[in-house]
Amino acid sequence: MSESDSGLWLGIDTSTSVTAALARPGHVLASRAVTATNVHVEQLMPLVSEVMAASGHVLADLAGIVVGIGPGPFTGLRVGIVTAQTLAYVLDVPVRGVCSLDIVALTFAATHPSRGFTVISDARRKELYWATYEPSGKRLDGPNVTLPCDVPTGLIVGPAADLYELAGERVVVALDPGAIAVAPTRLADLGTEPLYLRRPDAQVSTSIKTVLTGRPS
Amino acid sequence: MTAPLVLGIESSCDETGVGLVRGTELLANQVASSVDLHARFGGVVPEVASRAHLEAMLPTLERACEDAGVDLSEVDAIAVTAGPGLVSALVVGVATAKALAVALNKPLYGVNHLIGHVAVDVLDHGPLPSPAIALLVSGGHSSLLRVDNIATSVRELGSTIDDAAGEAYDKVARLLGLPYPGGPVIDKAAQVGNPRAIAFPRGLTATKDLAKHRFDFSFSGLKTAVARWVETRRRDGEDFSVNDVAASFQEAVCDVLTAKAIAACEAEGIDDLLIGGGVAANFRLRSLLEERATAAGIRLRRPRPGLCTDNGAMIAVVGGAAMVAGVRPSSLDIGVDSGLPVSTIVV
Numbered sequence A: 001m002s003e004s005d006s007g008l009w010l011g012i013d014t015s016t017s018v019t020a021a022l023a024r025p026g027h028v029l030a031s032r033a034v035t036a037t038n039v040h041v042e043q044l045m046p047l048v049s050e051v052m053a054a055s056g057h058v059l060a061d062l063a064g065i066v067v068g069i070g071p072g073p074f075t076g077l078r079v080g081i082v083t084a085q086t087l088a089y090v091l092d093v094p095v096r097g098v099c100s101l102d103i104v105a106l107t108f109a110a111t112h113p114s115r116g117f118t119v120i121s122d123a124r125r126k127e128l129y130w131a132t133y134e135p136s137g138k139r140l141d142g143p144n145v146t147l148p149c150d151v152p153t154g155l156i157v158g159p160a161a162d163l164y165e166l167a168g169e170r171v172v173v174a175l176d177p178g179a180i181a182v183a184p185t186r187l188a189d190l191g192t193e194p195l196y197l198r199r200p201d202a203q204v205s206t207s208i209k210t211v212l213t214g215r216p217s
Numbered sequence B: 001m002t003a004p005l006v007l008g009i010e011s012s013c014d015e016t017g018v019g020l021v022r023g024t025e026l027l028a029n030q031v032a033s034s035v036d037l038h039a040r041f042g043g044v045v046p047e048v049a050s051r052a053h054l055e056a057m058l059p060t061l062e063r064a065c066e067d068a069g070v071d072l073s074e075v076d077a078i079a080v081t082a083g084p085g086l087v088s089a090l091v092v093g094v095a096t097a098k099a100l101a102v103a104l105n106k107p108l109y110g111v112n113h114l115i116g117h118v119a120v121d122v123l124d125h126g127p128l129p130s131p132a133i134a135l136l137v138s139g140g141h142s143s144l145l146r147v148d149n150i151a152t153s154v155r156e157l158g159s160t161i162d163d164a165a166g167e168a169y170d171k172v173a174r175l176l177g178l179p180y181p182g183g184p185v186i187d188k189a190a191q192v193g194n195p196r197a198i199a200f201p202r203g204l205t206a207t208k209d210l211a212k213h214r215f216d217f218s219f220s221g222l223k224t225a226v227a228r229w230v231e232t233r234r235r236d237g238e239d240f241s242v243n244d245v246a247a248s249f250q251e252a253v254c255d256v257l258t259a260k261a262i263a264a265c266e267a268e269g270i271d272d273l274l275i276g277g278g279v280a281a282n283f284r285l286r287s288l289l290e291e292r293a294t295a296a297g298i299r300l301r302r303p304r305p306g307l308c309t310d311n312g313a314m315i316a317v318v319g320g321a322a323m324v325a326g327v328r329p330s331s332l333d334i335g336v337d338s339g340l341p342v343s344t345i346v347v
């Protein structure tokens, strides 16, 4: 066990629902989720306060924070990341960023250790975020964003596993940040820049619409 | 009793701002702008702005504390822009503010960005007169307000029915081949142009319009008139002076803004006029307002241009005023509101 694996860790992920969990090594003390969409900024801090209160702890007790950095819808994702960064800054504790699909993989591999699998999540616009994993939960390929038809066939896992008609076996598995709070150094620290995978939608303006053809006013 | 020390966070558009204010004293005002990233798009791209906010937020917070020589533990309250603005940009500031409020165990005030523009002048010229009329002009807003109390009572007398003044500046600049943002470049070109060269229309100033839109603005027709004038000259291969077009356009904008602001003062029987918002940094608007306010016997309050654009200090001022007025802090589950009405000062 590494040094940073001791003490209380807060886990946050906002790549899908709003989720928060508090754990000490080997034991998840509280884990909560709000599944309504687009309530990330409203619900995340109340949820963090709730997991602290539920286990009789205060933020000052934290040894560190681990946060999912996506991929996921950008607006919600940024809420989780900036919250984690700010808490870590004020409390003067480390913040670790991990791939959100890896969190699901961690949970799934713990109970299904014999088969490789693909974790997917909803990327909206008829696309999916996905990554493939070894039976141990180690990531092989991804994260990627593609059309559902380009997701590898086989065992499909994740909160959005039943979203599209995909070939193969599908298992709906919720993303539980307890899985990272309980073992904060288990996944590689990727920093706190979101895994956007897509460039911003923006069009360089080139031409100006003429008004001369319009009716004079 | 000393005034509360308030930290203000702003992220409604393309500036990431963190300010520290104690009463009327400005301790720090750090702003990181993503304006250059938007230039080639000719306007603010929400996702580009939001990504920049996330990157800039903590470094800006850190710099503000350093600047003020303040430790976060000394802060008495956290204020943040809750709207109006771009949702994906606003949430970065609000999430940061909530985390600060909880981690520091201090009250949170989600405040109205527009009120910040009106309130910021306390940092330059002390407590605001009340009641006062406020002319608020920026890239996204053009309104006339009656301010009875900056923390509890603001009423909108009128606003733009189409484009904001700042938007018209951006569009005309683009038409003239000038860079984005249009405000400063048109202001500069206009200073060497003839404001009476071309008689562009003054929106909503005709008698029939005044009945219904006495204190409202319209800049869409003006923008189209400028486009038609310029395109006609270009089509016919006639030379024209860009500076004259800029000056004549700007004169039309400033003429209407100032005339209606003075009229609002007179109609409400109020002798104090405040101005705020990015366009309030405009040279011609400031001088024309001064001229007309003086002639009408109205006292004019103009914040320095550097405080007119979006910043965190103006948000801190509103939070501080709310705290002193005994306004209830915001709850921890507040969201953001892209269309927050100006009458809602604290959410």
Ligand SMILES: [Zn+2]
Pocket: B113, B117, B138, B277, B278, B309, B310
């Ligand atoms: Zn503004």
